[in-house]
Amino acid sequence: MTPAVILFPGSNRDRDMIAALTKISGKPPVLIWHTDTEIPNVDLIVVPGGFSYGDYLRSGAIAARSPVMREIARRAAKGVKILGVCNGFQILTEAGLLPGALMRNAGLRFVCRQVKLKVENAHTAFTQHYWDGQVIPCPVAHHDGNYFADPRTLRALEDNKQIVFRYADDTNPNGSINDIAGIINKKGNVLGMMPHPENLIEADHGNISGRRLFESVLEVAASEAA
Amino acid sequence: MIKARITVTLKNGVLDPQGKAIEGGLASLGFDGVGSVRQGKVFDVELDGDDANKSERDLKAMCEKLLVNTVIEDYAVEIVV
Numbered sequence: 001m002t003p004a005v006i007l008f009p010g011s012n013r014d015r016d017m018i019a020a021l022t023k024i025s026g027k028p029p030v031l032i033w034h035t036d037t038e039i040p041n042v043d044l045i046v047v048p049g050g051f052s053y054g055d056y057l058r059s060g061a062i063a064a065r066s067p068v069m070r071e072i073a074r075r076a077a078k079g080v081k082i083l084g085v086c087n088g089f090q091i092l093t094e095a096g097l098l099p100g101a102l103m104r105n106a107g108l109r110f111v112c113r114q115v116k117l118k119v120e121n122a123h124t125a126f127t128q129h130y131w132d133g134q135v136i137p138c139p140v141a142h143h144d145g146n147y148f149a150d151p152r153t154l155r156a157l158e159d160n161k162q163i164v165f166r167y168a169d170d171t172n173p174n175g176s177i178n179d180i181a182g183i184i185n186k187k188g189n190v191l192g193m194m195p196h197p198e199n200l201i202e203a204d205h206g207n208i209s210g211r212r213l214f215e216s217v218l219e220v221a222a223s224e225a226a
Numbered sequence: 227m228i229k230a231r232i233t234v235t236l237k238n239g240v241l242d243p244q245g246k247a248i249e250g251g252l253a254s255l256g257f258d259g260v261g262s263v264r265q266g267k268v269f270d271v272e273l274d275g276d277d278a279n280k281s282e283r284d285l286k287a288m289c290e291k292l293l294v295n296t297v298i299e300d301y302a303v304e305i306v307v
Contacts, residue, residue, distance in 0.1 A: 058295055065292055094295065101297040106243045148240060148298055175243070 001222045003044040004030040006072070006088075008063045013049030013086060013196065020198035021046065024214045034066040042080070043221035045072055049086030049141070049196060059102060059144040060090030069095050079224075081125055081217050082190040086142055089182070089192035098185055098192045099157065100149035105142070106175025112141040117181055117195055118168035121161045124184050125220040126191045129212035135168045136209040138195035145174040145194040147183075154178065160186055165193055191217075228273045228281045229307040232293060235266040240298045269293055270306075278305050 003021045007014055021029045029046070032039055039045065052063035063069070069091070076082050076097055084092040092098045105111060117138045119130040130136070149157065154177065157163050165182035172179045174194070182193030197210030236242050245263045252260045271288075273281045285303045294301045 057293070061292065061295065093297075099297075101295055103240070103298065104243055106241070108243055108247055146243075150239075150297070175241070 002042045004042040008034045008052035010052040011050035017048040017198045020201045044081045047084040047088030060094040063091045064094035084192040092192045103146040110143040111173040115171040116168040117165045126217045129216040140195045147176040147180040231304045232269040233302045
């Protein structure tokens, strides 16, 4: 059971992600630099948060065109589990691995606070340890988390149950359409989300409800590899 | 050498919180009657060679592949010289 974490210049949530994955999978993840064109055999590829390339042009735009992303697209097509958190979500949408776009927060401010997340689909590889309708606390920290998709794409996301997490109880921090906080691709192996589950891993974080996401996907990936 | 200007604008129907904030700024300066403001981007690009048709094709490819997020943005390419 080996996860990998992709590093871009300007990533800054990579350490939290590495700590979380190490704690949960029992060994440190493989670290992949953005110029690498090959990724070893791994069961989960994580694109962490941060400010790749200083958010120049558009958040995630330049990182999405870096060499390593071509290999990530190939792995995604093969069914390897891919998780993008925060800037990672922005990168996955910019790379076309997830639909829609993440725009400037409606309030124009960087938001760093705890929100409530409703698990809309507990039947994905990433959410099997939650239940449908479960509401969990989760921190967000972003400037461009305002999810947008055209009406047709949005309808398809709703119809296919691709909206995995929604901001609950009026805690939408960014104006995101339909309160969308996280979506999965149609095939069910690429998840992008703005909130940071890697920051709710141990009791000292105040809550461990982020653990289940990693436990779920690592368990599913292990059973598929067996 | 060919000089070109690429103008990127938000698509109709895409909310523009920055444009809204600029509208508010103009109103507080006393500019009445500003219906709406939409913020966009301009790229000035210089290309080697003098084949305008090829340059235009290349510029459009650059827009589609990097400069523009076609989910939310439209663009126009103009060869200046």
